[in-house]
Amino acid sequence: MPASVKPPLVHAVDVIGTQDEARRLAGELAARIAVSPGVRSVEWDEASASWACTLTGGGRGRLTLAAPADPAAVPEHTHRIVATFEQGTPVVAEAFFAAARHLPFTATEIAAAVSELPLTSRLADRWTDKPLAGAGVLLTIHHMRDFLVLVDSLLTLGVDPAHTTVIDKEYPYAHTHRVDAHMVHRHGITVWRYQDLREGIEDHIGRVAAAGKRSVVMDDGGYVMPTVLHELPQQTGHFTGLVEQTTSGIRKVDGLDLPLPLFSVAQSDMKSMIEPYGIADAAVRNTLRLLPDEKFEGQPVLVLGFGRIGHEAARVLEARRMRVAVFDADITRLVAAHEEGFLTGRSLEELVRAHRPRLVIGCVGSRSFGLREARLLPARSFLVSTTSRNFEFALDELREGSTAVTDRGVLGTSYQLADGPGICVLGHGMPINFHYAESLSNRYVDLVLAGLAVGAVALADGDERLRPGHNVAATNEILAESGIVDDYYRLYGPAGGGGRD
16 A cells, blocks of 8 residues: 555444344444534445445545454354544544444343343332432443443333433443443433533533432442532532442542432442452453463562452452562551561552562552652553542653653553653553453442442432431441342352352
């Protein structure tokens, strides 16, 4: 190909379903592209069996429903929808692919997810009186397939799609665009981006309040209520309660005077006993997936934080034959790590200098590791976060202290430290278990998602045990009464048969 000719850009998505489902999905996508900004026309081209897209400024694109060349290498009933940008400016290409990525799931794909989440998908069997019919719901939950099953259940429990708002946290999930598209095009739910969080909250309050309703917040990371209390305090009364899924979210509201009840799934016995291992295991698996040619057996690794996730991460890494050191600023946790046989130290700097870890796993949630410590790492070391957003490492310090900073795509960001080694922050410092992945399996996360819905129902019903502020004891009582843990044991306990019923 001559140097002056640019190769076409391609975006391909594999969908699973019947031939009719795939054709219908591709046709709907072509129709949406036709009315997207920067698109002049979309016409079916019989000769190439594809949709020819005429774009602004003389640009050209194409949409094709194709079949995998090797069906044995993909799941059964896989179809491939391919968007090709053949000619035009980068701005036109960006608009074209933004439209092409907005692809809902097929009925077959949703049915598979529903079957993998029996607790969440059957919540309506517990409450036939639609207890959420009088409430709006504002959600900031991870954009994975399991989230769609939770949303379906909330709608079945009575939530009006017009009174539902989703904040897209803008993590690079495996299916983030498709999850957004499904909520918008299949349910008519309003989706706002995290970068427009305040505007999204205000829009939600306006729509729900106009219908004479108040809202429950279902949060994963403490995004909504701190924004409301700091920036929109006059709107606090609109919310009846908060369901929080993560410890990092609890930290963000810890110092706030909460005028409404907090249903703390994050601190519940149910979550603490079941989920941490799964998160730690997913984080380690995704790390190794991104680094298939590295050898970590026998190598030194450092875990920052010995809380629920850090504790399990240390055990998983040890089981993978790595030499594990642990640091925690809390002396009680440090003693616990020491007595479990991990190398520990009171000084993080001295521990790094002595242990020389090639892999650092951050499980703290706030600037646990910076330039001073990074300078002591050996060459070709990796930093990995398991916590919300990119707050685990002092990335600004690393950038300022480097002679070169390189974006390495899906792998992450490399830093050549001015007076230290070259290191790589995997996933650009975002939580590695969600980095282009689905994190936990659907059957594993099912219990926690069902717990979030239980909390929403309790708050909407005005359960008298839930008072303004933290309600850990009441949360545990309500979750136990709901029966979802009993059902989880029935499914996966000694007589459960691995979830088959």
